[in-house]
Amino acid sequence: MKILVAISQTPETTARIAFKNEGTTFDTSGVNFIMNPYDEWYALVRALELKEEKGGTVTVIHCGPASNDVIIRKALAIGADDAVRIDLEPRSAHVIATQIAAYAKDKTFDLIMTGKETIDYNESLVGGMIAELLELPFISHVSKLVYNNDQPLLTRDIEGGVEEIEVTGPYVLSASKGLAEQRIPNMRGIMSAKTKPLQVIIPTPETSLADYIHFQVPETKSTVKMIDPNDMDELVRVLHEEAKVI
Amino acid sequence: MVLVLAETIEGKIRNSSFEAVYYGSKVADILKTSCHALIIGHCSDGGRLGSFGAKEIWHVDDATLSAFDSQVYTKIIAQVASDKGASVIIVSDSSNGKSVLGRLGVSLNAGAVRGVNKLPELKDGKLNFDRPVFSGKAIATCRVNSDIAVVSLMGNSLKPQSSGADITVQKLNISVPASKTKVINVKRSVGIVPLAEAQVVVSAGRGLKDPSNWGIIEDLAIELGATTACSRPVADSGWRPHHEHVGQTGIAIRPNLYIAIGISGAIQHLAGVNSSKVIVVINKDPEAPFFKAADYGVCGDLFEVVPKFTEALKKFHIAHH
Ligand SMILES: Cc1cc2nc3c(=O)[nH]c(=O)nc-3n(C[C@H](O)[C@H](O)[C@H](O)COP(=O)(O)OP(=O)(O)OC[C@H]3O[C@@H](n4cnc5c(N)ncnc54)[C@H](O)[C@@H]3O)c2cc1C
Ligand SMILES: Nc1ncnc2c1ncn2[C@@H]1O[C@H](COP(=O)(O)O)[C@@H](O)[C@H]1O
Numbered sequence: 358m359k360i361l362v363a364i365s366q367t368p369e370t371t372a373r374i375a376f377k378n379e380g381t382t383f384d385t386s387g388v389n390f391i392m393n394p395y396d397e398w399y400a401l402v403r404a405l406e407l408k409e410e411k412g413g414t415v416t417v418i419h420c421g422p423a424s425n426d427v428i429i430r431k432a433l434a435i436g437a438d439d440a441v442r443i444d445l446e447p448r449s450a451h452v453i454a455t456q457i458a459a460y461a462k463d464k465t466f467d468l469i470m471t472g473k474e475t476i477d478y479n480e481s482l483v484g485g486m487i488a489e490l491l492e493l494p495f496i497s498h499v500s501k502l503v504y505n506n507d508q509p510l511l512t513r514d515i516e517g518g519v520e521e522i523e524v525t526g527p528y529v530l531s532a533s534k535g536l537a538e539q540r541i542p543n544m545r546g547i548m549s550a551k552t553k554p555l556q557v558i559i560p561t562p563e564t565s566l567a568d569y570i571h572f573q574v575p576e577t578k579s580t581v582k583m584i585d586p587n588d589m590d591e592l593v594r595v596l597h598e599e600a601k602v603i
Numbered sequence: 604m605v606l607v608l609a610e611t612i613e614g615k616i617r618n619s620s621f622e623a624v625y626y627g628s629k630v631a632d633i634l635k636t637s638c639h640a641l642i643i644g645h646c647s648d649g650g651r652l653g654s655f656g657a658k659e660i661w662h663v664d665d666a667t668l669s670a671f672d673s674q675v676y677t678k679i680i681a682q683v684a685s686d687k688g689a690s691v692i693i694v695s696d697s698s699n700g701k702s703v704l705g706r707l708g709v710s711l712n713a714g715a716v717r718g719v720n721k722l723p724e725l726k727d728g729k730l731n732f733d734r735p736v737f738s739g740k741a742i743a744t745c746r747v748n749s750d751i752a753v754v755s756l757m758g759n760s761l762k763p764q765s766s767g768a769d770i771t772v773q774k775l776n777i778s779v780p781a782s783k784t785k786v787i788n789v790k791r792s793v794g795i796v797p798l799a800e801a802q803v804v805v806s807a808g809r810g811l812k813d814p815s816n817w818g819i820i821e822d823l824a825i826e827l828g829a830t831t832a833c834s835r836p837v838a839d840s841g842w843r844p845h846h847e848h849v850g851q852t853g854i855a856i857r858p859n860l861y862i863a864i865g866i867s868g869a870i871q872h873l874a875g876v877n878s879s880k881v882i883v884v885i886n887k888d889p890e891a892p893f894f895k896a897a898d899y900g901v902c903g904d905l906f907e908v909v910p911k912f913t914e915a916l917k918k919f920h921i922a923h924h
Contacts, residue, residue, distance in 0.1 A: 370852075371871075374737045450705065451709070478737075478743075479717070479735070479737075485673060485704060485705030489710055494672065494673070494784050495673045496673075497701055510787075514846055516798070516799055519846075520790075522787065524783060534852060567747045567749070569744070569745055572743050574742075575877075578896060578898060587903075589908070593916055603827065603919075
């Protein structure tokens, strides 16, 4: 199987979220960056497991500046065979998807994987966009993927349950929790990652169809009102009379 | 014109779609145009969308459409959108909505905005939508530059109001493209409001100690008509199904009332729930970080507090009926 995994870079989950330049830019000072957990833990690892089961290759692709090479090397250390970096500031899902689709177009990948969303902008857009650009089926929120001979069977998370789906031919999926278990790169992986191929593509600039123009951090709640644990009638009363939610 | 995709469940319009149509009618007011709904696949009560603000309701029905395929659905929605001249297309921020959102953006060359939760502002002829980012830790304003916008609407963003009457559903004849996917099985827990749509959520964490203690959580949830959720370790250790896991790496929810029981309030958990309108925290540790994000707190042993709370609610419900 020939698999392409799209990886993105996000702030670490505990990062302080703040904005500068009058709320127009994310303040990266003191922020550590990681590979987006959905891409690393689920998409990439399941891709590697499939390669181990069925043979083939796993290529990772990332749209971002050279400073993001750290996550690419990590993906190679976990086990990807080679990597592609498209040199652009990843601001627009549409631009990212267009670049990835253009790269993948003539390469006959059997499967293209993305995460279900990035944990920073939470857009959940790139996977479907790649699929539409390549005219392929797209199965979102995949929490299980097995092959019976060459027939893939996917489990997709839906509201309050799951759907099981068979797909014919090449396809795109977005990975959600459950698809695989996180893998920690070992020393050999880290060493060999240094010499694995990393191709850099310089794209032609494109205009964006939608832009973030402002950010703000929501106001924090005013202080909590504590209720006596022996007086649950009081809790019911405040929820009914003050909060009006029951 | 504003076009809203109305989703169905077992042949009936989903609650989230009444909200989406109502939202669409408000967006249409801003743009001084009208709101229209599109139903794909079998549906028996589509006319109800009229009272939530749809001027016309279009229905594309075909036996093959009972199974969702993002590629096929996108073709149909995009065709209706172009035939009818839609400038805004609205879907729910559901598993299906999210699967078509990006595709529609590409297909219609439209700016796509995921998970809007307020009405947009029209500025210099462009729509600006607010949406939560960083798993709810911030709010971003997204400006759509293209002529067409496609957006998904977060559940519980506004209260849909029905006025006026049902209207007639019009069948559209559109050739349905062949699907390359086959849904062979759907497993859904029945009779429970899906988390993403729930108004009240009762959620529990590791403080519960053992899955056999879950009964007190369920009793409380039943009394409140709530859907249950859990923290990540609870799902990871198999006490509860993964689809109940809320937070940054689970699902993000925004119910009217979120009750967190025996959950410490780690930043990744809060990220998925802090947009809830009212938060109640029950925890025995007065230093638990969750109290800082709560509207109401109860510091005590959950094994005593929760059953008492359920009893108090029972009394309340009897008195108020
Ligand atoms: C990358 C990453 C992503 C993550 N994503 C998520 C996510 O999406 N969602 C999520 O939930 N977590 C997530 N986590 C995990 C998160 O950091 C916390 O570890 C987790 O939320 C803790 O779960 P908990 O509150 O149930 O357990 P604990 O932190 O162990 O808290 C248990 C709480 O129960 C209380 N308690 C114990 N006994 C009682 C009693 N008898 N009565 C009352 N209270 C009692 C304790 O005081 C304590 O506050 C993530 C972590 C990482 C690193
Ligand atoms: N800059 C990027 N480079 C490569 N892949 C990306 C990038 N941004 C997002 N993706 C992929 O698209 C998925 C969904 O991202 P998003 O649509 O931005 O939420 C991510 O989990 C990645 O797999």
